[in-house]
Amino acid sequence: MKRINIIILLLLSFLLLAGCMKKEERFVPQTMADLRGHTVAVNSGTTQEKIARMVTEKENVQCLPGGLDALVALDAGQSDVALIERANMFSDDFHRLALEEAFTDSTTQEPLATAMRRDDVALLQEFTNFFDSLDVTGGLEEIKSRWLNPNLTDNQKKVVIRQKDVPTRGKRVLHIGSDYSYPPYTITVNNEKTGYEIELWQRFCMTHGYGLVCDVYSFDALLPALMSKRIDIIAAGMSITPDREAKVSFAPADDYSVTSVLIRKEGNKGNRGFFESVKDGFDRSLVQQDRWEMIVDGFWVTMWIFFGSLVLGVLLGAILSYMQMSRHRTLVLMANAYISLMRNIPILVLLLVMYYIILAGTGLSAMMVAIIASAMNFGAYIAVMFTTGIKAVDNGQKEAGLALGLTPFQTFIYIIAPQAARHIIPVFQGEAISLLKGTSIVGYISIVDLTKASDLIRNASFEAFFPLIFTAVIYFCLCWLLGKSLDILLKKISK
Amino acid sequence: MITIKNLSKTYKMPDGSQLEVLKNIDCHIAKGDVISIIGPSGTGKSTFLRCLNGIDPATSGEIIFGGMNILDKNTKLNKVRQKMGMVFQSFNLFDHMTVLENVSFGPIRILGMNKTEADEKSRELLRMVGLEDKADVMPRNLSGGQKQRVAIARSLSMNPDCILFDEPTSALDPTMVGEVLHVIRQLAQQGMTMLIVTHEMIFARDVSTRVLFMCEGGIYEEGTPEQIFSNPQKTATRNFIGSIRQSR
Ligand SMILES: Nc1ncnc2c1ncn2[C@@H]1O[C@H](COP(=O)(O)OP(=O)(O)OP(=O)(O)O)[C@@H](O)[C@H]1O
Numbered sequence A: 001m002k003r004i005n006i007i008i009l010l011l012l013s014f015l016l017l018a019g020c021m022k023k024e025e026r027f028v029p030q031t032m033a034d035l036r037g038h039t040v041a042v043n044s045g046t047t048q049e050k051i052a053r054m055v056t057e058k059e060n061v062q063c064l065p066g067g068l069d070a071l072v073a074l075d076a077g078q079s080d081v082a083l084i085e086r087a088n089m090f091s092d093d094f095h096r097l098a099l100e101e102a103f104t105d106s107t108t109q110e111p112l113a114t115a116m117r118r119d120d121v122a123l124l125q126e127f128t129n130f131f132d133s134l135d136v137t138g139g140l141e142e143i144k145s146r147w148l149n150p151n152l153t154d155n156q157k158k159v160v161i162r163q164k165d166v167p168t169r170g171k172r173v174l175h176i177g178s179d180y181s182y183p184p185y186t187i188t189v190n191n192e193k194t195g196y197e198i199e200l201w202q203r204f205c206m207t208h209g210y211g212l213v214c215d216v217y218s219f220d221a222l223l224p225a226l227m228s229k230r231i232d233i234i235a236a237g238m239s240i241t242p243d244r245e246a247k248v249s250f251a252p253a254d255d256y257s258v259t260s261v262l263i264r265k266e267g268n269k270g271n272r273g274f275f276e277s278v279k280d281g282f283d284r285s286l287v288q289q290d291r292w293e294m295i296v297d298g299f300w301v302t303m304w305i306f307f308g309s310l311v312l313g314v315l316l317g318a319i320l321s322y323m324q325m326s327r328h329r330t331l332v333l334m335a336n337a338y339i340s341l342m343r344n345i346p347i348l349v350l351l352l353v354m355y356y357i358i359l360a361g362t363g364l365s366a367m368m369v370a371i372i373a374s375a376m377n378f379g380a381y382i383a384v385m386f387t388t389g390i391k392a393v394d395n396g397q398k399e400a401g402l403a404l405g406l407t408p409f410q411t412f413i414y415i416i417a418p419q420a421a422r423h424i425i426p427v428f429q430g431e432a433i434s435l436l437k438g439t440s441i442v443g444y445i446s447i448v449d450l451t452k453a454s455d456l457i458r459n460a461s462f463e464a465f466f467p468l469i470f471t472a473v474i475y476f477c478l479c480w481l482l483g484k485s486l487d488i489l490l491k492k493i494s495k
Numbered sequence B: 001m002i003t004i005k006n007l008s009k010t011y012k013m014p015d016g017s018q019l020e021v022l023k024n025i026d027c028h029i030a031k032g033d034v035i036s037i038i039g040p041s042g043t044g045k046s047t048f049l050r051c052l053n054g055i056d057p058a059t060s061g062e063i064i065f066g067g068m069n070i071l072d073k074n075t076k077l078n079k080v081r082q083k084m085g086m087v088f089q090s091f092n093l094f095d096h097m098t099v100l101e102n103v104s105f106g107p108i109r110i111l112g113m114n115k116t117e118a119d120e121k122s123r124e125l126l127r128m129v130g131l132e133d134k135a136d137v138m139p140r141n142l143s144g145g146q147k148q149r150v151a152i153a154r155s156l157s158m159n160p161d162c163i164l165f166d167e168p169t170s171a172l173d174p175t176m177v178g179e180v181l182h183v184i185r186q187l188a189q190q191g192m193t194m195l196i197v198t199h200e201m202i203f204a205r206d207v208s209t210r211v212l213f214m215c216e217g218g219i220y221e222e223g224t225p226e227q228i229f230s231n232p233q234k235t236a237t238r239n240f241i242g243s244i245r246q247s248r
């Protein structure tokens, strides 16, 4: 036991060290042509991705799916340069990174705007009118002076409308989807979802008496979510491209993406001591803006989904196992078909199918969908476990129970089940731990669980190390505790 | 006490064919009878016992026990079995319970006796079978003979009107057969009604009031131990008794 603790400690400190080591080589490009032959980090789906694909070789483009992960990748020494939207830099969080702009490139410009479904003509019309009047009254100018101002970098000063100021109910409830990770358009400040594009829609909803609900999706999931009517608006600093225009309609655009080419500053992190950088990372990712609260909220969401699908899954598994052992061939066949279906579909695909297709029109919350999908999958494994566990109990035990005068049901409860449990619990332990770890994919359907919370923190603080390690440690402790408690249960029933 | 009329049992085989194991058995068992059932392997002795308490449902006929027809769909079989104990060749003690719990389980769960009373009664039964000191041991730590004696005590714990024994000593080392037979002899002296499938001919001869010789799914010949063992009337019976004599 002692030795295991030491090994874990060693591993953790190794990770800590690795997280603080940076590539020292520095590359300073002057023009876009210099980028050829160098690795370029970009955020997926942005104008910059397109540019990178033009200026450097395919294999040198590192396309990162989350918010501003390109910055984190550059800072971590994963690439030579990063191409980002110039406005992304207008924040303190950016200035804390030891990164700087090599040059600005304005050869390729694309307009940015929020998007709606094409058939939602009324919404587009209303928003366009609102936007125009905002422009006329000078309101738009004021909003831009906060969010799109290179000299105002304190994000907390930019927020004037809080989420709680905007009702979530009204004549119509609009769902606004975003990754809240693309400043200044959409961002998380003090655990609040805000940003330039978000504020525009908040104001729109307040004037029209509409409710506004903020849903978290990764950038790639936004278009599918809009198409399947899970959300009504995409606000993610999305650039207007012909491809996208064919599918959605964009709000009036008055902002253009300008590309900045970023590099690491001289001696990036090299001049900071190990403990200093650990302390700084800890501070930025957990302490500042009370970001740890997101972890706590995410923790509870993970717990809800885990226990919900555990209970539902066990119930489902019991029913399936009963069907498998029934004398009716059709029931057996149905159960077996269901089990093989569930065992051969990746849980993530199942989750997306349930969310976007099967349960799309039911109005069930994403949380319920996640619990149902996890339970559907878990139930199949539980059923197999129950069936094999029960069949492993000698038939003589059942006959002895019946011969004593028990009903078949009593025989099951008092004689078979306790003996089957001894076969089942060790396997159950592994499955329950898999279930808990498996909940980490629910971020795909707009749920902010533990994993997604660490994503959001990483994107808001540009600090990859701490949120991830912290989350890993929490998962480890949870799974360990779960395993231990089942161990104790097993010891109790097998005296 | 038990009246069996025209009892038949057919197994459906996986290939669809039918296997007739019991053929039109008629038999009456009176209170206090100790009946030994002997016969060659595969003639349906076990099946006969299992039909009596309904663990294997009979195909047709009638079994009347304590005024209830066991083959009637409305009969509560668990009630029947509470009064008709069974002891298995392979003991079938409840593996997850101690010896004492095995014996007290029925009285507590089924008869609703309180635990102290049930424990006291169970210890008494264990004393009777000579295993009082094993009360808190798990069944896996017992010898075969000890297991079978616990199984008999468990069966007695329900105060049954009769007990069915299916080859109670066949799975035992020869050294342990005696201790189990001793317990059964004791029960016979106390007037317990019993049906015993056995290959222990000397024991059968001593203890039974009546012997049934089963052959090819029917009761081929029956009579007092004297009649069956010393003076069998039919050829098959004679051959069977003769073969056993020779092997001794
Ligand atoms: N569940 C079953 N399904 C099909 N056939 C069975 C089943 N149980 C028993 N049989 C068949 O019924 C016949 C009688 O079996 P049974 O066990 O009653 O014989 P037995 O007289 O007890 O034999 P032994 O002395 O070997 O115990 C055998 O041919 C056996 O193969």
Ligand SMILES: [Mg+2]
Pocket: B045, B046, B047, B166, B167
């Ligand atoms: Mg048999």
